[in-house]
Amino acid sequence: MKHLTHLCLIVLLEFTSLLSFAQLPRLDKTRTAPTMMVDGKPFLILGGELHNSTGSDKVALRAALKEIKSYHLNTVLAYAYWEMIEPVEGQFNFELVDDLLKSAKEENLKVVLVWFGSWKSTASSYVPEWVKTNPKRFPRYTLADGKTLEMLSAFSDENRNADAKAYTALMQHLKETDTQHTVIMTQVENEPGCFDNYRDLSPAAQKVWQSAMPSDMVNYLKANKGKLFPALEKAWADNGYKAKGTWEEVLGKSTEQGEYKFYTEELFMAYHYAKYLNYIAAEGRKKLDLPTFCNGWLYNKRGFYPHGTINPHVLDAYRAGGTALDFYSPNVYTTDYDELFTNYTLGGNTLFVPESMLVPAGALYSIGAFNALGFAPFGIDGERTKSKENAVHLGILTATNKTLANMTGLITSNYASPKMRGVYINATKKEHKVELGDYQLTASSSTERGGFSLDFGKSLEKVGKPQAPATSDAAPATPAPFGSVPKGIGAAIVLQNGTDEFYVVGYGVKLNFALKEGIKFEHLGFVSIEEGTFDNEKFVSHKRWNGDEQKASLPDTQLTILKIKLYRN
Incomplete structure (x- = not known):
């Protein structure tokens, strides 16, 4: 009996030790892309x-x-x-x-x-x-x-x-x-x-x-x-x-x-x-x-x-x-x-x-x-x-x-997914095109004037599509000193939340939404553009953009979080 008690104590100590390290931080390579796991959750x-x-x-x-x-x-x-x-x-x-x-x-x-x-x-x-x-x-x-x-x-x-x-x-x-x-x-x-x-x-x-x-x-x-x-x-x-x-x-x-x-x-x-x-x-x-x-x-x-x-x-x-x-x-x-x-x-x-x-x-x-x-x-x-x-x-x-x-689960679950893209522009890279579902998105600088945030397609065929701002042929700016921050930079993470719905988190970029070539439609437009925050993986709307502000243009002086819903018919 004494021997059995001693054996049980050893097993209990080993089990306790295993529990202590059960949540050891690790790199999970079984997911769609390697993911850092801390306390058993994506991090x-x-x-x-x-x-x-x-x-x-x-x-x-x-x-x-x-x-x-x-x-x-x-x-x-x-x-x-x-x-x-x-x-x-x-x-x-x-x-x-x-x-x-x-x-x-x-x-x-x-x-x-x-x-x-x-x-x-x-x-x-x-x-x-x-x-x-x-x-x-x-x-x-x-x-x-x-x-x-x-x-x-x-x-x-x-x-x-x-x-x-x-x-x-x-x-x-x-x-x-x-x-x-x-x-x-x-x-x-x-x-x-x-x-x-x-x-x-x-x-x-x-x-x-x-x-x-x-x-x-x-x-x-x-x-x-x-x-x-x-x-x-x-x-x-x-x-x-x-x-x-x-x-x-x-x-x-x-x-x-x-x-x-x-x-x-x-x-x-x-x-x-x-x-x-x-x-x-x-x-x-x-x-x-x-x-x-x-x-x-x-x-x-x-x-x-x-x-x-x-x-x-x-x-x-x-x-x-x-x-x-x-x-x-x-x-x-x-x-x-x-x-x-x-x-x-x-x-x-x-x-x-x-x-x-x-x-x-x-x-x-x-x-x-x-x-x-x-x-x-x-x-x-x-x-x-x-x-x-x-x-x-x-x-x-x-x-x-x-x-x-507050988006960690949403982002890590979309690692290597066709539903998540990053866009990036700088002084010498004037635009960045990506595809999400039926859409092609073109990112450009939000500080340059001109153009809309939609390719209206057939609805504007008779009056002409808006022209993109002209690109400069000027030589690239001299690189900034080591460690200093260059100008003219913008980036965003874009997540597709539905066939015609997207989350955008970024700054300094303007996004143009167009349907891919070959997709038939008469009209393409915004249902809504909502500015908000994320709280525990959920989008919380604070403001609705319309009128003069009905465009996916993110200022370069602050981070902006948008939920964009489009329609097509």
């Missing part, structure tokens, strides 16, 4: 990332979280610093992490915990003193002249294992203490890569470079033949689709020629960064199986970017390097969203924007058109965020966060 990450050093000051951190909660964020991207967690090898201090989670819970915020370990914007500035001061034990990235950088080499097991040990200790600590799952996801490292060279030339790296391409990379190429990034597909094809040999024997010589300079070397480094990152992530997930990712600094044709970092042209190499990371993300300091978001979703990569300029259009478009898990402007706790220059955009972002939080 949009309406986030903001702190400045890098905020988390090292408890008072500043608490004040920042209290303030940013007013922006209707539900998630903060904050940091765990290796140098402060393990100042002495083998001795761990999680005081700052504990304070972060306590403060976040007080503000009802979830946390994406960013691990500043081996690399932060390429540099190893967050490694502990005992790592920095012992380059013999912890080797560094080496240049052609033999000089080394303050950057741990990805080809050292000692580097990788020391990082993984600290990260795993952090994940074990979260498992033991974060029972309410305030941390919903982790980012392992930040922007690996190197500005100074395309390839690590340390002795260990040289040996690997001269060896055969690893089998998992070869197998990835073979499994994805015809679906690889175009430049990689071409490089492999031009070299005869070889399936064995060194990297250059399989993919061709690494030279300055072509759009992507020293491309084979960049792919080589990307693959080995991925192996390093995925090893650390896998070790951590053995302790606490949270969704995990890493981010990259954007490629630019001038060559000023960390070579080998996470970018579309090397994303295949990252994906070949392991599966412990769920996806790879861009840091979005551009508004050329179409090419960027398209390329970061190639091969089924899930889109999440962990860093961005303060441009609400990025949130609306990435979520509405690319099924993004969420969006987070960087430096959300900074004075620049609250500046006069950013006042309008901060107001729109705040309203966007509040609205999308």
Whole structure:
């Protein structure tokens, strides 16, 4: 009897433990598109990332979280610093992490915990003193002249294992203490890569470079033949689709020629960064199986970017390097969203924007058109965020966060659905056409005068259709300084709620509704245009637009939510 009681107690404890983690945050890949699940329900990450050093000051951190909660964020991207967690090898201090989670819970915020370990914007500035001061034990990235950088080499097991040990200790600590799952996801490292060279030339790296391409990379190429990034597909094809040999024997010589300079070397480094990152992530997930990712600094044709970092042209190499990371993300300091978001979703990569300029259009478009898990402007706790220059955009972002939080189920249930579309315009992209059901919608700038919000079709054939405003042939405006918000931007999420009924959430765009070619009708018109809000997944009407305001034109100074019903006969 005593033995049976003891056995029942063990079973009860195990069951209690399972219940505790039954609602572990996860990425549900069984739905129409990968969906973040928190507390068992779909979750949009309406986030903001702190400045890098905020988390090292408890008072500043608490004040920042209290303030940013007013922006209707539900998630903060904050940091765990290796140098402060393990100042002495083998001795761990999680005081700052504990304070972060306590403060976040007080503000009802979830946390994406960013691990500043081996690399932060390429540099190893967050490694502990005992790592920095012992380059013999912890080797560094080496240049052609033999000089080394303050950057741990990805080809050292000692580097990788020391990082993984600290990260795993952090994940074990979260498992033991974060029972309410305030941390919903982790980012392992930040922007690996190197500005100074395309390839690590340390002795260990040289040996690997001269060896055969690893089998998992070869197998990835073979499994994805015809679906690889175009430049990689071409490089492999031009070299005869070889399936064995060194990297250059399989993919061709690494030279300055072509759009992507020293491309084979960049792919080589990307693959080995991925192996390093995925090893650390896998070790951590053995302790606490949270969704995990890493981010990259954007490629630019001038060559000023960390070579080998996470970018579309090397994303295949990252994906070949392991599966412990769920996806790879861009840091979005551009508004050329179409090419960027398209390329970061190639091969089924899930889109999440962990860093961005303060441009609400990025949130609306990435979520509405690319099924993004969420969006987070960087430096959300900074004075620049609250500046006069950013006042309008901060107001729109705040309203966007509040609205999308009340539409999460509606939006996530329409991921990858023909009933949801995102539209986006900017200074050089004057219009954006999408199709929903029987309709073709054309988005243009709401600040330009002229035109109606309907293509009246046959009802105006005898008097002529309204003319669209003329487009300018002027040269594009000079790009705005880094981090500042460009002008002339607008975006919206459009959801079809019925055959002739739509919800629109956005700003700065005017929508023209037309029936698709071939659909017969005599008259097309508005039944109603209602302005309102969303509350717990339901539209609440506050105002009816008619007369001079009977048009789907959303001002560029505020977020507008509309319910539009049309008729045709």
